[in-house]
Amino acid sequence: MYKSLVRPILFKYDPETVHHFTFKAIRIMSKIPFISSIFRSLYLVKNPVLEREVFGLKFKNPVGLAAGFDKNAVLYNELANFGFGFIEIGTVTPRGQEGNPKKRLFRLKEDSAIINRMGFNNEGLEAAIEQLKKNKGKLIIGGNIGKNTDTAPEDYTSDYLECFNALHPYVDYFVLNVSCPNVSSHAKLNDKDYLLELIRAVQKANITFPSQKPIVLKIAPDLNNSQLDEIIELVNETKLDGVIASNTSTFRDGLKASKEQLDAIGNGGLSGQPIKNRSTEVIKYLSDKSNKSFPIIGVGGIHSASDALGKLEAGASLVQIYTGFIYEGPKLIKDINKAVIKKGL
DSSP states (O other), X not given: OIIIIIXXXXXXXXXXXXXXXXXXXXXXXXTSTTHHHHHHHHHOOOOGGGOEEETTEEESSSEEEOTTSSTTSSSHHHHGGGTOSEEEEEEEOSEEEOOSOSOOEEEEGGGTEEEEOOOSOEEEHHHHHHHHTTXXXXXXXXXXXXXXXXXXGGGHHHXXXXXXXXXXXXXXXXXXXXXXXXXXXXXXXXXXXXXXXXXXXXXXXXXXXXXXXXXXXXXXXXXXXXXXXXXXXXXXXXXXXXXXXXXXXXXXXXXXXXXXXXXXXXXXXXXXXXXXXXXXXXXXXXXXXXXXXXXEEEESOOOSHHHHHHHHHHXXXXXXXXXXXXXXXXXXXXXXXXXXXXXXX
């Protein structure tokens, strides 16, 4: 019903407007008696085969919602009713910020893709914490953290630490988002020496808490093999808990969208089907080259159960969806979980 009836209507309107409308609609519907129960009966799949322990955390199933959808942690309780095993909120920055000028979110319908240059728009750390205090404990919550756009280079680490320390009591794991192509000083955030500094600073803060939280690094799909080797070295050297592969891409190869359309859109991160294969290649390379020495969360171009199985078979321990959720609807979560059960992965 979503793809045949709901999506054609939603796709007639501006993507960012639709995003906000959908949020409000889900929140309103979820307040109606029995609606949440109906959602759970339609989409939630329970089976011991789906359960897994990753980063020392027990996930009900391996399908998560990637960061960027529920930036401000306002809908995770309601989204849990669609069958997710975990939800990643953010990216959260210390101070709220508008992000890049609109229009900044674009659909490439023929490619089943999205280009965005949102620029870490969010309401800030305190707003996210107020929402996370309402956590009903339905599923695991990840905290994706970043820096403010106007933060000076010498203060990048301070921004990450501020978010880490404040969010620590409210999330189950952390993601250091250093690979978004829509933020300033992208190059520095991917410099190995700086990453060492950042990871060690966050790990040092982590041990000051009574219970430590897993910390993972989100990387770009555009890294070459030499750079991926550096990521493996970095993870092994710092004993980082894992990697998310991958973020959005700056590449535009092989798209059905015309050059004129792409030129009109301009820069931004590409997500969806066009990055599926590259994301899976990155996962397999990291898994094989590291001899499966750390967990990988696979994300990028998952629009079907088969897409998700491909990432799990390549070496991912968990998967996340975002663009696929927008194009395929909540049934995608159920389809993936049923396929995982059937495959016994």
